[in-house]
Amino acid sequence: MSVYTDLSASEVAAYLSQFSLGDYDDHQGISAGVENTNFFVVAGGHKYVLTIFEHHSAKEVENFIKVGRHLAEQGVPVPGPIADAQGLYLHSLKNKPAILCPCLPGSHPEQITADHCQQIGAALARFHLAGEGLDSLEENNRGLQWWPEVGRELIQANMATGLQKVALLTEEQQEILIDEIEFQESNTELWYELPRGLIHGDLFHDNALFEIVEFKSTETDGDKLGAILDIYNSCQDAWLFDLAIVANDWCANSAGVWQEGNLPALMAGYQSVRELTTLEQQAWGMCLRAAALRFWLSRMMTQQHQAEAIAKDPMAALVTTTKDPMEYFLKLVRHRDTQY
């Protein structure tokens, strides 16, 4: 459940009246997603998505608007924000930043196939290249600098609270965490030599929509990528790191086992648009590990914050969606044991 900020019909109608889209017809909270509040809204017979940002400042949202508009203009299938009759994109609802976007077609596929991976690979490469016209991109605030910082904080919290309270890390996990942070830090120079630019930063399969074809009558009939969503982690970092984030989620199961055919399809799709350099090919194992470390850490951090919030107010458990940190620990361990 992810409607943290509820809106009445008259509040949505008042908001929509600033746009030239026709009268309010309906609105409905979207249960998927964990970070922001999203509603499907219908006005003038057309469907839109209204997002209220729960944790981002107006300045950060201004930046998402800039990136979203730029990518949509370049033909990348992201929802480009819509301006009101005064030409304004950013609004405030219940004192939080809010934007309106078109509702893009498709749904999340139940089973990820090699064809989905091929399409998302090509779309990711286009996303990377389309970012080249954007100036003053923000550096990744969950990148190379963040891992040691949050990793050490988590270790301290782990030791301070004792395993029975938050149960963040076993002794073995703690050792692996320290070793992995040292490994990544020792590769800082290589990291900054990798081709870099705009990255999505969170292109998990639940952030993409496909127009699903139920009955395929020919070989070429297939689901078609309809949208890349949730560009709210986009920033500047190594492109290969972004590809590794996608590989870890789309191509491996929750135990970290590669799914037959998916990884080659992802790589072929990406390279049909942008060839990887020799340095990137050499750095693939490091980036897969970095991407696993990034989400192991962020999921543990979220879990810890949620545990603290629930300890203060048990009702917080009702609006809590948890993503399992263990999945990313297992992925990291597999990558550490594999020669790429």
Ligand SMILES: Nc1ncnc2c1ncn2[C@@H]1O[C@H](COP(=O)(O)OP(=O)(O)OP(=O)(O)O)[C@@H](O)[C@H]1O
């Ligand atoms: N423009 C859009 N068109 C169609 N559906 C959308 C659009 N934006 C959001 N959605 C739907 O809303 C859901 C939640 O959106 P989103 O992933 O952006 O939420 P979030 O809380 O910001 O995400 P996260 O949990 O990844 O941080 C999506 O999974 C999708 O089903």
Ligand SMILES: N[C@@H](CCO)C(=O)O
């Ligand atoms: N995609 C993230 C959550 C949203 O940032 C994860 O699966 O941990």
